[in-house]
Amino acid sequence: MNEHPKPPPVQGLEIDEALLRGLTEARSSRRGFLKASAGMVGLAPLLAACGVAGTAASGKKNKEFDWTAWWHKQQPTTELVFANWPYYIDTTSSGNKHPSLELFTKQTNINVSYKEVIQNNAPFYAQIAPVLQAGQSTGYDIIVITNGWQLTQLLENGWIVPLWMEKLPNFQKYASPSVKSPSYDPNSKYSVVWQSGFTGIGYNPKLTGREITSIDDLWDPKFKGHVGMMSDNTELGSVGMLKLGIDPATSTRDDWQKAADVLNQQKPNVRQYYDQSYITALQDGDTWISQAWSGDIYQANLKGYKDLKFVIPEQGVMYWHDNMLIPLHAANPLSALSWMNFYYTPKVAGMVADWVNYISPVPQAQDYIRNVIKDPTVADSPLVFPTPSEYSKAHDYYTFKNYADYSHWNDTFNPIIQS
Amino acid sequence: MPYLLNLPSWIFLMVFFVIPLASVLALSVATGNPEIGYQYTGHVHEFVTAISTYQTQLIRSFWYGIASTVITLAISYPVAYWIAFYGGRNKSTYLFLMLLPFFVSFIIRTLAWEFILADQGLVLGHLKAWGMLPQSFHILSTSWAVIWGLTYNSLPYYVLPLYVAIERIDRRVVRAANDLYADTRHTFLRVILPLSAPGIFAGFLLVFVTNVGDYVNQQVLGGTGTYMIGSVIQDSFFTNQDYPMASALSSVLMLLLLVAIYLYARTFGTDTIQEYSA
Amino acid sequence: MTETALQPGTSIDAPPLVRSQRRKLSSYVLPAFVWLVIAWTIVPIIFMIIFSFNQAPTGRIAFNWFGLTGTWYRNVFAIGGLTQALEHSLAIATLSSLISVVLGTPMALALARYRFYGKAMTDMVIFADIAAPSVVVGAALLGFFLTLNIPRGLATILIAHVAFSVVFVVVVVRARVSGLDHSLDRAAADLGANPWIAFWKVIFPLILPGIVAGGLLAFAMSIDDLIITTFVAGQAVTFPLWVYGAVKTGIPPQVFVMGTMIFVAGVVLAIVNTLVSRRSPAQT
Numbered sequence: 001m002n003e004h005p006k007p008p009p010v011q012g013l014e015i016d017e018a019l020l021r022g023l024t025e026a027r028s029s030r031r032g033f034l035k036a037s038a039g040m041v042g043l044a045p046l047l048a049a050c051g052v053a054g055t056a057a058s059g060k061k062n063k064e065f066d067w068t069a070w071w072h073k074q075q076p077t078t079e080l081v082f083a084n085w086p087y088y089i090d091t092t093s094s095g096n097k098h099p100s101l102e103l104f105t106k107q108t109n110i111n112v113s114y115k116e117v118i119q120n121n122a123p124f125y126a127q128i129a130p131v132l133q134a135g136q137s138t139g140y141d142i143i144v145i146t147n148g149w150q151l152t153q154l155l156e157n158g159w160i161v162p163l164w165m166e167k168l169p170n171f172q173k174y175a176s177p178s179v180k181s182p183s184y185d186p187n188s189k190y191s192v193v194w195q196s197g198f199t200g201i202g203y204n205p206k207l208t209g210r211e212i213t214s215i216d217d218l219w220d221p222k223f224k225g226h227v228g229m230m231s232d233n234t235e236l237g238s239v240g241m242l243k244l245g246i247d248p249a250t251s252t253r254d255d256w257q258k259a260a261d262v263l264n265q266q267k268p269n270v271r272q273y274y275d276q277s278y279i280t281a282l283q284d285g286d287t288w289i290s291q292a293w294s295g296d297i298y299q300a301n302l303k304g305y306k307d308l309k310f311v312i313p314e315q316g317v318m319y320w321h322d323n324m325l326i327p328l329h330a331a332n333p334l335s336a337l338s339w340m341n342f343y344y345t346p347k348v349a350g351m352v353a354d355w356v357n358y359i360s361p362v363p364q365a366q367d368y369i370r371n372v373i374k375d376p377t378v379a380d381s382p383l384v385f386p387t388p389s390e391y392s393k394a395h396d397y398y399t400f401k402n403y404a405d406y407s408h409w410n411d412t413f414n415p416i417i418q419s
Numbered sequence: 420m421p422y423l424l425n426l427p428s429w430i431f432l433m434v435f436f437v438i439p440l441a442s443v444l445a446l447s448v449a450t451g452n453p454e455i456g457y458q459y460t461g462h463v464h465e466f467v468t469a470i471s472t473y474q475t476q477l478i479r480s481f482w483y484g485i486a487s488t489v490i491t492l493a494i495s496y497p498v499a500y501w502i503a504f505y506g507g508r509n510k511s512t513y514l515f516l517m518l519l520p521f522f523v524s525f526i527i528r529t530l531a532w533e534f535i536l537a538d539q540g541l542v543l544g545h546l547k548a549w550g551m552l553p554q555s556f557h558i559l560s561t562s563w564a565v566i567w568g569l570t571y572n573s574l575p576y577y578v579l580p581l582y583v584a585i586e587r588i589d590r591r592v593v594r595a596a597n598d599l600y601a602d603t604r605h606t607f608l609r610v611i612l613p614l615s616a617p618g619i620f621a622g623f624l625l626v627f628v629t630n631v632g633d634y635v636n637q638q639v640l641g642g643t644g645t646y647m648i649g650s651v652i653q654d655s656f657f658t659n660q661d662y663p664m665a666s667a668l669s670s671v672l673m674l675l676l677l678v679a680i681y682l683y684a685r686t687f688g689t690d691t692i693q694e695y696s697a
Numbered sequence: 698m699t700e701t702a703l704q705p706g707t708s709i710d711a712p713p714l715v716r717s718q719r720r721k722l723s724s725y726v727l728p729a730f731v732w733l734v735i736a737w738t739i740v741p742i743i744f745m746i747i748f749s750f751n752q753a754p755t756g757r758i759a760f761n762w763f764g765l766t767g768t769w770y771r772n773v774f775a776i777g778g779l780t781q782a783l784e785h786s787l788a789i790a791t792l793s794s795l796i797s798v799v800l801g802t803p804m805a806l807a808l809a810r811y812r813f814y815g816k817a818m819t820d821m822v823i824f825a826d827i828a829a830p831s832v833v834v835g836a837a838l839l840g841f842f843l844t845l846n847i848p849r850g851l852a853t854i855l856i857a858h859v860a861f862s863v864v865f866v867v868v869v870v871r872a873r874v875s876g877l878d879h880s881l882d883r884a885a886a887d888l889g890a891n892p893w894i895a896f897w898k899v900i901f902p903l904i905l906p907g908i909v910a911g912g913l914l915a916f917a918m919s920i921d922d923l924i925i926t927t928f929v930a931g932q933a934v935t936f937p938l939w940v941y942g943a944v945k946t947g948i949p950p951q952v953f954v955m956g957t958m959i960f961v962a963g964v965v966l967a968i969v970n971t972l973v974s975r976r977s978p979a980q981t
Contacts, residue, residue: 054451054455055453055454056454156454225557267643280530281559284537284539286557403454407452418473418476418646418651
């Protein structure tokens with residue numbers, strides 16, 4: 001089986017076969033590559049005939065739909081598929097059971113399939129958006145999404161079922177006023193908050209050498225090389241605006257540019273733009289001061305890093321919410337409502353907050369935790385139950401109006417992180 | 420005969436790779452946004468924008484790619500060589516042990532490294548306490564940390580191809596070289612190295628190409644000014660939802676990598692002496 | 698010359714020319730370097746093992762030493778979601794490497810030994826598969842599955858993993874096959890073997906190390922894949938997916954325990970393999 005063709009005998013010359021082959025056989029055939037790429041490009045005209053549909057049309061359709069009638073037609077079911085972020089619900093110490101869910105099943109006879117499938121907002125959105133756009137069911141009855149562009153998109157595209165408020169009396173009764181009608185979902189038409197958090201400043205006083213009180217401290221040249229900032233451009237842009245005394249929720253594009261400029265000034269001081277791993281750097285002492293989430297600092301203290309402190313700077317903190325939503329084509333919408341109503345009680349919200357340690361949307365859960373669970377560390381922590389003065393310093397994020405708006409924000413702030 | 424051998428893979432790759440990828444890359448000549456949809460307008464301005472805006476990240480990624488590949492090669496070659504020539508009966512065991520750490524999750528390994536290499540951690544803390552390093556020295560959050568991470572995670576991808584290529588070398592050829600008075604250095608340079616060329620090329624392909632497009636190592640270990648093109652593509656896709664840009668960037672990246680591989684193949688060659696002897 | 702071992706790879710000691718030079722390099726420097734490298738690769742694993750025995754008052758890992766405990770080993774499978782994720786990952790990785798090897802080896806053979814139409818195209822596709830960013834491949838596959846109405850789950854994860862692993866197998870096996878002496882085929886034919894037997898008795902044993910290496914690579918890639926899996930997993934969760942998602946709120950110690958168990962299992966496998974091969978008569 002000799003597959004190497006014999007070279008033709010060159011006139012009058014006895015050329016060594018190997019040498020000739022070496023001369024004539026290009027090791028990587030240039031012609032071959034060109035031929036192959038031409039083949040690939042040839043597919044293009046085929047696809048040119050098609051296009052990819054946009055989402056604007058479906059949004060309009062949803063808003064005009066008669067949801068009240070739809071809700072009345074729904075039959076109760078005995079299943080619930082709840083998609084959430086990992087480790088974001090009360091869990092027994094050996095790891096498997098979730099007492100709040102078990103209590104729910106006992107009281108309502110609804111079996112909960114709890115799936116910890118959400119790792120981040122954007123990838124999860126990228127997973128479910130094509131499904132929803134194709135008019136199919138995601139398989140989930142409840143999803144938990146942070147307020148931001150993806151949430152706005154889900155609402156705009158009409159992929160979320162508006163809530164039947166009559167079935168959520170507990171929400172009206174027990175929810176904190178700060179979560180009742182958020183700027184990104186007026187009148188809580190589509191969402192109820194699961195947990196919230198503050199984005200403020202975390203620091204180690206032993207390393208900074210002094211107490212931190214202001215966002216300007218993140219710009220302090222004494223901390224050069226030991227400042228951590230977040231790589232999420234919404235967080236980054238917002239803190240830039242807070243420094244300049246601008247309220248992000250009402251900011252304009254000029255404000256964004258001003259914030260970008262001041263963030264660029266800070267850049268030489270910054271050690272790294274971190275995703276959620278900023279907390280590791282703080283714990284190890286690589287960063288002395290950093291943008292931080294309230295719950296992470298609380299957890300770090302429990303883990304033995306007692307030096308770390310969280311502070312609400314004088315300019316304010318950003319207040320974010322992870323929200324429960326019912327996606328379109330959910331199989332068990334009434335069960336979803338049932339859980340939401342069940343959650344919004346001091347007892348259940350308390351059970352969850354005692355474990356998750358982020359801000360609970362039910363203020364009365366504080367008493368439950370103090371008196372029934374008897375956990376004063378959590379009950380008295382302002383990181384889980386902020387005081388009114390702390391709430392007064394909380395700012396909402398800017399809610400994007402449309403894609404062009406969002407795109408502009410990205411173009412303004414991405415270069416800082418990406419360069 | 421070759422067609423029969425190729426058929427299963429051809430079909431599989433055609434259906435589950437070529438067609439899906441082509442449809443996404445076609446978006447690079449589309450215009451639009453998620454709200455109004457995308458039309459294939461055939462505009463190539465996206466490519467121009469992509470290259471001009473992100474040339475720093477592209478160049479940087481290639482630099483990190485080359486650096487990490489060369490270092491990985493330098494480390495992997497002796498290891499593969501030793502296991503192949505001196506491993507004896509336990510060759511496959513050593514190879515397996517070499518690979519084993521990489522079956523444990525990347526996240527776990529990286530978390531551990533972050534802890535070990537912390538500024539005041541186990542390694543640096545002690546070195547600084549003994550005065551061997553200045554207090555401000557740090558490994559994490561630098562471009563060298565990124566190259567370190569890339570190198571570390573690429574090891575199995577270079578050791579394996581090198582091993583399979585070196586192990587194949589007929590010992591009699593080495594002995595022949597010795598019989599012809601070649602000393603160790605010459606034997607290595609003139610005989611072993613060229614014969615292991617397919618392994619070097621295979622490893623280069625696997626390591627260089629994947630490292631240039633990598634982003635996880637940079638995200639965790641890199642500081643400011645280390646952003647790689649892989650992260651830009653990820654951002655374009657997930658955060659910006661700018662699919663034309665993401666596609667254009669991917670196409671540009673793949674094209675540039677193709678050029679790099681081509682240059683390598685022309686300069687160093689992928690074949691061996693034996694190929695010519697059939 | 699009486700040469701009993703025809704196959705390359707026989708470990709004959711290289712002839713002792715320049716004795717002192719050889720001894721220094723091969724006996725001390727080289728092995729020392731190799732063990733150093735192996736040690737380097739194992740360092741984070743050691744830490745993982747140590748901290749899997751660490752108490753964790755919050756149920757989440759911290760690199761702070763609280764004290765020894767075996768709780769996490771006793772309750773290693775307590776977190777249902779995590780355990781299931783691990784099972785999925787192991788199953789998919791095993792299947793993916795097997796299928797990749799079965800698909801990839803013939804292609805590697807074809808590429809290395811034959812010329813055929815479409816060879817350059819095939820090289821391009823292989824290259825594109827390795828070079829294409831994971832994000833793009835993941836999104837492409839998701840769109841593809843959606844268009845064809847294929848439900849996303851373990852099957853689609855397997856398909857996606859094979860799609861990117863098979864080319865790695867091809868590259869590795871090809872490095873082994875290229876340069877394989879063609880005269881071996883002729884010798885086998887001369888001795889009356891048909892192509893099928895020639896393959897299994899002659900070629901296959903020679904390229905087996907390449908196949909195994911490719912399979913191991915495919916396994917390692919599959920068990921650790923994050924981005925592509927994110928897209929095509931649907932409701933299924935694999936080990937890296939679960940762990941990555943938990944990083945935000947804190948990873949449970951069981952993750953370290955599972956990593957340790959995988960590592961220890963591998964070491965045991967290696968030891969067993971060594972002992973078994975010691976028992977059998979000397980072969981390469």
